[in-house]
Amino acid sequence: MFSGFMVNTWTVATIVAVVAGVVGFFIVLRGSSFVADAVPQGAFAGAAGASLIGVSTLVGLGVFALIGALGIGWLGRRSRQDVATALALVVMLGLGALFLSLSVEYAPEIYSLLFGEVLGVSTSEVAPVAAIGAVCVAAIIVMYRPLMLSSVMPELGEARGVRSHRMEMCFLVVVALATSMSLPVVGALLIFSLMVGPPAAARSFTSKPLLAMALSVVIALATVWAAIAASYTSNWPVGFFVGALGAVSYGTGRGWAAWHRTRAARGNARPLAV
Amino acid sequence: MTDLDEEAATSLDAGTVASLSGAAMTAGQHLTGTGGDALTVDGISVRLAGREVLRDIHFTVRAGEFVGLIGSNGAGKTTLLRVILGLQQPSAGVVRIDGADRPRHAPAVGYVPQKVLLDPDMPLRARDLVGLGLDGNRLGIPLPTRRRRQLIDEMLRAVGAGLFGDERVGNLSGGEQQRVLIAHALISRPRLLLLDEPLANLDIRSEQEIVELLARVAREQQISVLLSAHEMNPLLPVMDRIVYLAAGRAASGTTDEVVRTEVLSKLYGQHVDVIHVHGRILVVAGRGDGPAEPVGEDGAHCAVPDWL
Numbered sequence: 001m002f003s004g005f006m007v008n009t010w011t012v013a014t015i016v017a018v019v020a021g022v023v024g025f026f027i028v029l030r031g032s033s034f035v036a037d038a039v040p041q042g043a044f045a046g047a048a049g050a051s052l053i054g055v056s057t058l059v060g061l062g063v064f065a066l067i068g069a070l071g072i073g074w075l076g077r078r079s080r081q082d083v084a085t086a087l088a089l090v091v092m093l094g095l096g097a098l099f100l101s102l103s104v105e106y107a108p109e110i111y112s113l114l115f116g117e118v119l120g121v122s123t124s125e126v127a128p129v130a131a132i133g134a135v136c137v138a139a140i141i142v143m144y145r146p147l148m149l150s151s152v153m154p155e156l157g158e159a160r161g162v163r164s165h166r167m168e169m170c171f172l173v174v175v176a177l178a179t180s181m182s183l184p185v186v187g188a189l190l191i192f193s194l195m196v197g198p199p200a201a202a203r204s205f206t207s208k209p210l211l212a213m214a215l216s217v218v219i220a221l222a223t224v225w226a227a228i229a230a231s232y233t234s235n236w237p238v239g240f241f242v243g244a245l246g247a248v249s250y251g252t253g254r255g256w257a258a259w260h261r262t263r264a265a266r267g268n269a270r271p272l273a274v
Numbered sequence: 275m276t277d278l279d280e281e282a283a284t285s286l287d288a289g290t291v292a293s294l295s296g297a298a299m300t301a302g303q304h305l306t307g308t309g310g311d312a313l314t315v316d317g318i319s320v321r322l323a324g325r326e327v328l329r330d331i332h333f334t335v336r337a338g339e340f341v342g343l344i345g346s347n348g349a350g351k352t353t354l355l356r357v358i359l360g361l362q363q364p365s366a367g368v369v370r371i372d373g374a375d376r377p378r379h380a381p382a383v384g385y386v387p388q389k390v391l392l393d394p395d396m397p398l399r400a401r402d403l404v405g406l407g408l409d410g411n412r413l414g415i416p417l418p419t420r421r422r423r424q425l426i427d428e429m430l431r432a433v434g435a436g437l438f439g440d441e442r443v444g445n446l447s448g449g450e451q452q453r454v455l456i457a458h459a460l461i462s463r464p465r466l467l468l469l470d471e472p473l474a475n476l477d478i479r480s481e482q483e484i485v486e487l488l489a490r491v492a493r494e495q496q497i498s499v500l501l502s503a504h505e506m507n508p509l510l511p512v513m514d515r516i517v518y519l520a521a522g523r524a525a526s527g528t529t530d531e532v533v534r535t536e537v538l539s540k541l542y543g544q545h546v547d548v549i550h551v552h553g554r555i556l557v558v559a560g561r562g563d564g565p566a567e568p569v570g571e572d573g574a575h576c577a578v579p580d581w582l
């Protein structure tokens with residue numbers, strides 16, 4: 001399973017996992033899991049629209065992911081983010097339903113956009129994925145401190161001159177980019193689990209922010225690699241394994257944290273942070 | 275400090291409370307001399323949702339001064355602090371910091387907000403939050419230098435948070451978080467520190483400790499402190515001056531000048547009594563007839579004596 005065309009699969013999946021781990025860390029920190037669910041699904045509608053008018057689905061993906069993310073940011077300025085996200089999601093899903101019903105050909109491609117198509121990555125896809133991935137990771141590293149400040153306590157950030165709305169917009173653009181590059185590989189429905197599962201698990205293991213981010217990348221990598229290997233041997237969809245492993249790692253993290261807490265409570269010192 | 279002279283005191287009786295705070299301010303400036311004003315709030319009015327929440331607020335805070343911003347719930351304390359920070363646009367008036375028109379988000383101002391909601395599972399230790407106070411507005415990932423670590427450790431110890439520096443900040447108690455936030459605000463060595471009800475979550479001992487800590491910081495490092503509270507009594511020993519907010523207006527001066535029956539009655543627009551008992555001050559509404567009601571929360575912690 002490491003030969004020939006599978007090399008591309010491993011490469012792309014590895015990049016996707018790194019990006020999901022890094023971006024997902026802030027998604028969970030900001031409590032924006034719903035955004036990580038809505039943007040990919042909206043992007044999927046874009047892909048459906050693109051295939052309808054005969055444009056590359058990747059273009060449709062990118063455009064709709066960006067429109068969705070910026071729409072959420074724009075609406076979220078005036079109302080609560082979850083409401084804004086729901087609104088953006090509903091509009092884009094509605095469009096997606098329309099596009100799908102209008103398109104005459106039944107497209108297996110659409111199916112693979114929903115659930116991922118890890119085993120058929122072509123060489124030409126590797127370079128763009130690597131480029132977008134690098135941009136995403138670089139952007140998060142550059143924004144790290146102000147983004148952290150405005151994610152944790154927006155008011156403290158504002159007092160230091162970090163405009164929280166600007167931060168939010170920049171972050172949403174990164175989410176849109178990460179979504180567009182990951183979607184063809186893991187599928188619209190499962191980006192969510194890859195962006196939320198590993199970071200949520202990682203935060204149970206450590207209280208150090210940078211370590212949690214690194215751990216989140218490690219867990220995402222382990223999830224994706226194990227999922228591909230399992231999918232290759234069993235012929236079950238890779239999405240199933242990504243979802244299942246995401247849940248398992250999260251459960252393990254919670255269990256570990258609970259065990260650690262009771263152990264710390266038994267010794268009567270303040271619980272040690274790890 | 276008695277910077278309100280006879281003249282100002284007379285104008286107090288004749289004029290409105292707004293002019294009272296103006297008088298106190300003028301007198302204050304006249305005495306200022308070398309120190310200079312760390313903060314000047316000049317004629318600030320704020321409209322929120324069509325309602326005038328603050329009306330023509332004047333006061334100054336001088337370098338190294340500890341000023342209490344006292345008012346009951348809804349008096350406009352948070353709104354005023356947000357105006358000073360530049361987070362809220364006033365409908366009139368200007369705020370000057372260090373004599374200069376406020377540049378947007380001057381880094382010279384430290385801020386401890388009132389509402390603190392932190393996710394307990396968040397992978398962020400108390401020391402990380404303090405570190406963000408040092409350089410949270412800069413780009414990139416913080417480099418873990420020895421110097422940075424030392425600064426953070428020192429700051430944590432200085433606010434009595436040395437023991438829980440490595441714990442998740444969201445897991446700390448309200449009072450512990452308060453200390454960490456104070457460290458966050460102080461570590462960038464601001465000239466002016468704004469604290470919004472930092473005593474609200476504290477027990478009496480921590481309350482005293484924090485007040486003393488802030489007073490010491492103000493004195494030793496010449497940081498001006500503007501601290502909002504609904505209860506003035508814990509601040510009486512350390513407060514250089516008071517800004518009393520009620521009904522959208524403010525009176526400022528020393529405690530003796532402001533917390534007086536005539537002044538506060540004018541401010542509230544109804545008769546209130548200022549009562550000194552056991553070194554505490556109670557502000558109570560109502561005239562001998564009818565039931566007495568504590569105004570704001572100052573009296574709320576004490577039973578109102580029967581003879582009132």
Ligand SMILES: Nc1ncnc2c1ncn2[C@@H]1O[C@H](COP(=O)(O)OP(=O)(O)OP(=O)(O)O)[C@@H](O)[C@H]1O
Nearest residue numbers: 322323327345346347348349350351352353354504
């Ligand atoms: N965004 C807003 N829109 C409309 N009215 C507002 C807004 N924010 C505050 N207010 C009103 O302004 C008044 C002052 O509010 P503020 O929060 O400044 O009071 P406060 O003195 O800080 O009270 P507390 O002691 O309860 O914190 C209140 O009556 C409040 O209802």
Ligand SMILES: [Mg+2]
Nearest residue numbers: 351352388470
């Ligand atoms: Mg308030």
